[in-house]
Amino acid sequence: MAENIILRNKFFVADKLLDGVTRITGLAGELCYLIEGTERTLLIDGLSGVGSLRAFVRELTELPVTMVATHGHIDHIGAAWEYGEVFIHPDDIALMYTEMHSSVESRLKFTGSNPAMEKRTKTREEDVPPAHGIKTYPVYDGDVFQLGGMKIEVIGVPGHTYGTLVFLDRAKRVVYSGDACNINTLLHLVGSTTVEEYLQSLQHFKTFQKDFDVTYGGHIRSAVPNTIIDDGIAMCRRILNETDEAVPLGSYAQGAFLASDRGADYVPKCGGYCNIVYRKDMKQKRVHPEILGAPNYYR
Template identity: 50%
Template structure:
């Protein structure tokens, strides 16, 4: 029993691991080696926890460089990441920033880690991973799909054997754009069209937050929202989140559930809708 992590199998050879901030990562085991998709926040030893789950050699690959996905990079000392997000990995690696992520908003009586539990910042050997790259684990292969939007280097990983994508924050009920590291809505639409070209190969997405599988129709819904945002016909619902003011394409309840019952939502700013002409 870990104070820092939870784990449960979503498939026979795939374990979903949760961190203290509600962030998720995925351990996929093949016959010869294992792939750890994302590294949570880097509080507590994820490397030691993973070693309890598998004896296979493990390679860490990131969907993107944000604070809640790249923390274990500083424990492993090496990771695969899209080159567009390498600077972001270090920017979000500050231990105080990672500690704040998992402790903010904690209810009274909840377990709180110490600063000593935060994996310290260090130099990381970053190996490139790009659209189309494949990871042969022995009996199962994962394929990287580039989905720039939430960050410029965002990737999803296609698991054809399970008809599943491990999507990080690429497309979800609260897809945050208009961050300093994000693309425009116009570029994100093109990313989603590329993502959608793989939809015959998968049925569900497992993301970086929220433990359940999300049906692939969320991608088509997000494409519809991109068109509406660019046409100015979306809800333009104002909402502050994580200290930033956004417009959301669709109004929603307090738990980010759209009032019309659909799944996808996009947070953006008017000045980051279109590419520069």
């Protein structure tokens, strides 16, 4: 990392991303963002929950911290078990409590998936705050977090999960996007929407495109231009029209396909920034997964 490192320990590294914005990297390279106003700090995502992110954040700010999750997956919800509360879209609450996304074993395995980061420390069960029942506050498309002197707006982008949210800072012209739209957008998972539903989400997201220039995601360190939304829309249409490359992923994701083959830099060979992993039985609208119940994207 060539960034301006502010603080580090054996679990986390913090660097200054923008004025008032600190980026924190976890053991598996997963990313979260600390946005500081004059009255409150917003923690967007909570990494995998290996090591005490709450204690680490306490060294970075004296202000009260509100945690919000872009979605309910293992590498974004971890610190919620420490804070005992989290703002999250209701459609992802059941997902975050599943064993895959909450168990100590799953989180230790996840952080061991990046050998380069694992060399920094050997993790043990006592390093992982266990999951338990916590307060979950509903947050929806159109909500606003007032931090004092700045505000962060919520945009619903169901796709990667039904409850996926992104966060817009109009003043800095930045969106913090989690896994909503990137070079490896996963739509083949339990809790993902269909490609058709994701296309509708991206069209909604596009209505905000004029309000920001770049996105910062949950795994890619570099800023990504807002044109990734157009790339995602185009890729969805290719999939629905069956004009994509439909590259089988084999054992990596049994039964799943990659819309475009990857280039040497991992971006789609067909151009643009957005690639999509999907299953052919998850293209058109369908009954929503029982685990999540009825969809509730917007209030």
